[in-house]
Structures are given as structure tokens and as C-alpha cells.
Amino acid sequence: MAVEVVMPKLGMSMKEGTVSVWNKEVGETVNKGESIASINSEKIEMEIESPAEGTILDIKVSEGEGVPPGTVICYIGEGNEPVEEKKARDNQSKPKKERKKISPVARKMANSANLDIDTLVGTGPGGRITKEDVLHALPEREEKKQNETEHQPINMMRKTIASRMMESLQTSAQLTITMKADVTQLTNLQQQLNGTAIARYDTKLTITDFVAKAAILSLLEHPAMNSQYHNGVLETFENVHLGIAAALDNGLAVPVIQHAERLTLIELAKSIKLYGQKAREGKLLHDEIQGSTFTLTNLGAYGVEHFTPILNPPEAGILGVGTMYDTPVYRDxxxxxxxxxxxxxxxxxxxxxxxPASAFLSTVKAHLEEPISTLL
Structure with missing residues (x-):
């Protein structure tokens, strides 16, 4: 008996999920637990695994199509018979394509120019395609190529990001300030600690880990930055729920480290790596991207120095990290x-x-320039 595969519900607020890509086609066999498709909803993308071993009998939802949770997206069953029957019915319902009449010379010219014969209009006897018809179609094909524009459907994740960014800019008064931190001591400390961190905790410490720790300590010192303004109400938080922006191939995810102020540097580093990996693999749970009070985003890997991060609403602040660079400095x-x-x-x-915003950023800078403070 065929098994239904349905669109899962990724959280209480989910209203629609979209099939990003099918990894299997009708007629292909699958093993239980094998990935058959990718789906996305809002900021979550995840793999759909086959609930049973069998054959893909029918795909009900096309790539790029959004459907409510619980909707059947495909059927999996045993054997090839249902698939062959379906193909037979489809073949019976399709009318036979009428063969185009074309002269041998015209066919040879069309094949050499990679022209689709079915698109050509014949002006010869009985609608026969002639050499002149091919010559007439060539400049039209080139002109069409020059005017062609690629159109791609926008997936649910991209739509959500676009909506949230517009909401952020339209409903808040955003201002960006910048500073430069001398992290010479920090890079030295990082190198000293990494041998022990890898050997003892199987974790490599990155600059992002230190910046995250510095931001957490600074938020505790400047609680006004650890707040949200929403519907005319200002809410300031005692706990730091730190969002870490993670770039994906088709968008952006912001997993949240709950109660980050309770974590040691090593524990924080492990959490950042774990959530980053889950984001890239599309395995984040809905609850793991909710409830952030402050966000950290890093574009240093792309060679960007200063930039203008957009607030993650309804948060009051977001810290952007640029790329490190060496430069001459005066010391004593x-x-x-x-x-x-x-x-x-x-x-x-x-x-x-x-x-007060500058005071917060100055505190972050101070922690980075005196990195031993992030360990105490």
C-alpha cells in the first residue's frame, strides 16, 4: 500500500512550506531514511527523509510550489507496477505530436544552428520548412537571445528575509557607528589557547568566538542594548539570547544561543559551531531561530571591513564584524x-x-583589546 509523504509543520506559526528541490524522480527507488527532497519555510530549510523503502510512485507538489503543512507531496510504494500504469495512462492521454515537414537542406541548417525545428514556421507547399524559413529565423533567434531575461522563482526563505528586512528599515530608526579594535594581543592569545582547546575540548577558537564573548559581557554592562522596542513597548532583558547570523547557499539563518551569558568561552565556541553546522545542513528546529535579544554578523571572510548591518527586528542592536588586517601602530x-x-x-x-551606543561599542573594543577579560 502506498505511503503518503506530507509537508511537515516546522513550528506553530508555519502556514506554508515550499519544495525547494526534489532529489528523486518518479520511478526511482529509495531507502528508508534517504533524503528525497528539500523544503523550506521562513528561515528554515531542511531535508525530507523517506518514511519507507520503496519506489516514488507519484510527486504531487512541484519544485517552488508552496503548500500548507499536512499536504501530501508524494507517494512511496512497493514495486514498479503502479509507476508503469501511471506512465501508460499519461502516454494514452497525450496526443501524438505531428511530425514537421522540412526539406533535407533546411533540417541540416537548423541542426547546425541548434534551432528547434518545432519553433519554425514553414512557408513551402503543405507547410514544409524551407531553407529560406531557417535563414529568416536565425536573426530573430539572435535578437530574442539578446532580449532574454532570466526569471527565477523566489523561495519562501528569500521572501521571508526580504519581508523582515523591509519591516526592519520601515519600522525602526537605524543608525550605524564604527570602531576599530587593536586585536594584536587577542590573536596571540588565540594561538596560545588553540592547542589546548583542540586537544582537550576538540574545539578550535575563532575570532568570532571571542567577539561573541566580548559582546555578551558588554550587553550585561549596557543592558539598554539588550532590549527590544515593539508595539510602543520597550522590553529590557536580563539574559542574553545571542543570534549568530549564518550565511547559506540560498539565504540566511540566525540560530539563537539561549542564555549565552551562562556559557564559558569554550561552551560558547562549541554552540556557535554546532548551530552553524545545523544551519548549513538545514537541520535547525523552529525554536532554535526564535527569541534572540541581540545579533552578531560576520562578513570578515569576504574581505569586508566596515558595513551597515540591518537590525533583526525587534532587537535594538546588531554587531557587524569585518575582516582583520595588519597595519603599523604606535605602542609607547x-x-x-x-x-x-x-x-x-x-x-x-x-x-x-x-x-550609550558608543559606550557599548567601546566596551566591546576594550574586551577585545584586553582579551584576558573574556576568560575570567
Whole structure:
């Protein structure tokens, strides 16, 4: 008996899911637990695994099509007989295509130019396609190529990101300030700790881990930044639920580390790596992308220095991290090589003004420039 595969419900608020891509076609065999399709809803993308061993009998939902949770997206059954019957019915229902009449010379010219014969209009006797018909179609084909525009359907994740970014810009008073932190000591400390961190905890410490820890400590010192303004109400949080933006092939996910203030540097680093991996594999749960009070985003890997992060509504702040670079700096009147880390803070001016926002960013900078503070 055929098994129904339905669109899962990824959280209480989910109203629609979209099939991003089918990994299997009708007639292909699948093993239980094998990935048969990718789906997405809002900011979650995940794989759909086959609930049984068998054959894909029918695909009910096309790629790019959105359907409510619980909708049957395909059927899996035993054997090939149902598939062959379906193909037979489809073949019977399709009218036979009428063969195009075309002269041998015209056919040869069309094949050489990669022209689809079915698109040509014949002006010869009985609608026969002639050499002149092919010559007439060539310039039209080239003109059409020049005017062609690629159209791609926007998946649910991209639509959600677009909607949230527009909402963020339209409903908040955003301002971005920048600073540069001298992280020469930090990079030295990172190198000293990594041997032990890898050997003892199987975790490599990154600059992002240190910045995240510095941001958490700074949020505890400046609670106004750890707040949200929503529907005319300002809510300030005692706990830090840190969102870490993760770039995906087809969008962006922001997994949330709950109660990040309770974690040691190693525990924080492990959490960042775990959620980043789950985001890339499309395995984030709905609850794991909800409830952030502040967000961290890093474009350093792309060579970006300062940039303008957009608030993750309804949060009051988001910290952007740029790429590190070496430059000459003065220390005790001596010129030496230093490593600089650009920081970009976007904050909601409705919640706090430039001075307290600058004080928060200065505290982040201080923790990074005295990195031992992130360990105590």
C-alpha cells in the first residue's frame, strides 16, 4: 500500500512550506531514511527523509510550489507496477505530436544552428520548412537571445528575509557607528589557547568566538542594548539570547544561543559551531531561530571591513564584524605591526542615543583589546 509523504509543520506559526528541490524522480527507488527532497519555510530549510523503502510512485507538489503543512507531496510504494500504469495512462492521454515537414537542406541548417525545428514556421507547399524559413529565423533567434531575461522563482526563505528586512528599515530608526579594535594581543592569545582547546575540548577558537564573548559581557554592562522596542513597548532583558547570523547557499539563518551569558568561552565556541553546522545542513528546529535579544554578523571572510548591518527586528542592536588586517601602530612611542578588527554597530535610535551606543561599542573594543577579560 502506498505511503503518503506530507509537508511537515516546522513550528506553530508555519502556514506554508515550499519544495525547494526534489532529489528523486518518479520511478526511482529509495531507502528508508534517504533524503528525497528539500523544503523550506521562513528561515528554515531542511531535508525530507523517506518514511519507507520503496519506489516514488507519484510527486504531487512541484519544485517552488508552496503548500500548507499536512499536504501530501508524494507517494512511496512497493514495486514498479503502479509507476508503469501511471506512465501508460499519461502516454494514452497525450496526443501524438505531428511530425514537421522540412526539406533535407533546411533540417541540416537548423541542426547546425541548434534551432528547434518545432519553433519554425514553414512557408513551402503543405507547410514544409524551407531553407529560406531557417535563414529568416536565425536573426530573430539572435535578437530574442539578446532580449532574454532570466526569471527565477523566489523561495519562501528569500521572501521571508526580504519581508523582515523591509519591516526592519520601515519600522525602526537605524543608525550605524564604527570602531576599530587593536586585536594584536587577542590573536596571540588565540594561538596560545588553540592547542589546548583542540586537544582537550576538540574545539578550535575563532575570532568570532571571542567577539561573541566580548559582546555578551558588554550587553550585561549596557543592558539598554539588550532590549527590544515593539508595539510602543520597550522590553529590557536580563539574559542574553545571542543570534549568530549564518550565511547559506540560498539565504540566511540566525540560530539563537539561549542564555549565552551562562556559557564559558569554550561552551560558547562549541554552540556557535554546532548551530552553524545545523544551519548549513538545514537541520535547525523552529525554536532554535526564535527569541534572540541581540545579533552578531560576520562578513570578515569576504574581505569586508566596515558595513551597515540591518537590525533583526525587534532587537535594538546588531554587531557587524569585518575582516582583520595588519597595519603599523604606535605602542609607547614605538612603531610596530598591529592587527586591526573593524566593528560596525547598528542600533535603534528610538531605544537609545548615540552616546550609550558608543559606550557599548567601546566596551566591546576594550574586551577585545584586553582579551584576558573574556576568560575570567
Amino acid at each position: 612611542d614605538e612603531l610596530c605591526k598591529g592587527t586591526i578588527l573593524p566593528l560596525s554597530l547598528t542600533f535603534d535610535h528610538r531605544v537609545l542615543d548615540g552616546a
